[in-house]
Amino acid sequence: MKLNQLTKLALTAATLTLAFNVQAARDTIQVAGSSTVLPFSSVAAEEFGNNFAQFRTPVVGSGGSGGGLRQFCQGVGANTIDVANSSRPIRPNELANCKQNGVNQVIEVQIGYDGIVFASRVDAGDFHLKPEHVFMAQAAQVPQNGQMVANPFTRWNQIDSSLPNQEIVLAIPGSNHGTREVYEENVILAGCNTFPEVQAMERSERNNFCLAMRTDGRMIEIAGDYTETLARLQAQRDAIGVFGLSFYESNRDRIKVATVSGVVPTIDNIIEGTYPVSRPLFFYVKGEHIGVIPGLQEFAEFFVSEGNAGFGSPLEEAGLIPLSDSERAKVLQTIRNRTAL
């Protein structure tokens, strides 16, 4: 009797497992990655689902650019994602990892641009930052009179008298975010390299020196979304946060932006290229899944199409800075030819 029941149980378990394996085919596009691209990708997915009755609405996950690309490069098959959103270009080691796992056709698609802004609470001081100010605020060691000394600054006006007399607290994106890389590239390294002491250093040493962060609790690395950064600002009046321009646009009543090198972050200034901290946004399509997951190629094309991502489109409404016409034509060509990296 006992044995009989056990066999029955085992049989049921086996049948269930079998049923699962049969279910492996998937008809919904799976996207994951950058939280900066997430809002745009979600809007594109929704519009795609609404406009293409024959396909299902893609599902968009987050996890940061790094997290998304790691999932993307796990391999080929229905239990891996089809599209990775990224707010920075894929790194060579990530691409190598992809190839090692059998993902050979990585198609890079640029969707547009986004600005990175420094924002503070509306009741805090007005900031007119320069890259070197931010570097001086975050570095572990700063150059002073030819010497490298441990960062002595605790208030912004100690760095530059034009800045407000306000405690230095900086909330920056964690290293899982693509925004972090752009921030380090365009702000920290740019600011750091203005010092003659740094220019005198060996090239290999320079980056390590410039990116070393102070560890006295004034730098806060945010692993989550921009709302987490905003919550940090709400708790600490003096904190300055690093946000995407589109996030600021939705929360203008709570935060105000700082100018960088005298330029106000606006869509026009970013298109003109005068605002220094902007970056292209990407998504990566797994070429092996085109034709296997229904609608993948159509989704990629729709995403960057004029109607979805051009001027006056839903994505522009959501805060994306559109590509120029010639850039768009090139990107569309890449998708149609499935030109892999």
Place this chain on the structure above:
Amino acid sequence: MSNQTDTTSQPMLKSAVQQKVQASLSRRHRQERLFKFTGLTAVMISLALVAMLFINIFSKGLPAFWQTSITLDIYFDPAIIQISEKPVQRADESSNEFRERFLAWQGELGMINFNRLISDSLMQVLPDADQHRRQILRVVTSGERFALRDMVKDDPSIIGQTKRLNLLTDANIDVWLKGNIDRSLPDHQQQLSPVVQKWADDLYASGIIKNRFSFALFMNPDSRSSLASAGLAGAFMGSLFMMLIVMFLAVPMGVAAAIYLEEFAPKNKITDLVEVNINNLAAVPSIVFGLLGAAVFIGWFNLPISAPMVGGLVLSLMTLPTVIIATRSTLKAIPPSIRQAALGLGASKMQTIFHHVLPLAFPGILTASILGVAQALGEAAPLLLIGMKSFVATVPTSPFEQSTALPVQIFLWQGNELRNFFEARTSAAIIVLLTMMISLNGIAIWLRKKFEQRW
């Protein structure tokens, strides 16, 4: 009390023993008062915290159950909606061919600018709309054009008619009219341009925009492109599927395991080990089950990412030890006399358990199962690791389709960029989840009361 007055009125008669008793009595009374006071304080503090939580959530979330919508006379203008006849399946046609034709027709429908219908009818109620053509569509949330399209898709005979419809306004208008944004802020800090602010106020005053019960919150799936139409339907279905899976997997398996361990298993080292491990398993943090689910169910069994199926399996594993432990303690509580009586009358062990012990233990098992399911319903951490925190814009129709769950939806809305709108929406989702939890717990209590046995 009378004793005490006796002794105080006749102090001369107190013996040494009586004095000692007297002293210790007052000390013990003091200790008791102190303990009662501490206990009462603990209760009051926890009650106050719960009250604070509820007041906070309800004050924020309740207004979100009502949402501003605009009443418009939409003229389905045949000059704008120019489409061929809706295809009907012919007798000689295969269903695949019909599907092709129907998709082509839907493609045709997709080309039509339904926003024109909305802006045309808005022009009727907004006198100065001509000067601000670009702004006019900011009044109605962008998803409503698809609602109009679906109306035509369902019934093309609507073309040429005028329908009075309630369309959801843009999320920022809802925020503005409810005062969730500081209305005194200067224009550059506002989400709405001054002209749209004025339109919103005028239309609200004239009753064309009204605050109505938000069916969208319950009927729609999540949305990012049309924030005002974001709802909980997708998350609710996802949670429902997971609950069903937990009920059909964890509950029978847990009860079977508990009966075997309690009634049949020999008492030896191995069963001791199993017992210790079940207790350990109950103490494992839920996020660990998520890691396991990602590795085993998605990695090995190739189950789809973000599917309630995987979520249900993970939550089943998590609930299993709870059900086993609770069921075992219920079985233990059945008096041995019941078993002895049945065995004495010649019933087999199996008959004793299934005919006599189980029926008595049933209410306890039921309560344990419901509480287990309720615990699984509120769990978010393991679901984050199996891809269920994705944005899903459709309502799942099977456990294999991608979906979110209610607790995860709260997490997702908490992270939405438009804080002014989604802070209230998030609290509303919390209220919905809390209501479900409380009603599940209520059912459990009711069942326990109803079937409670005394012996």
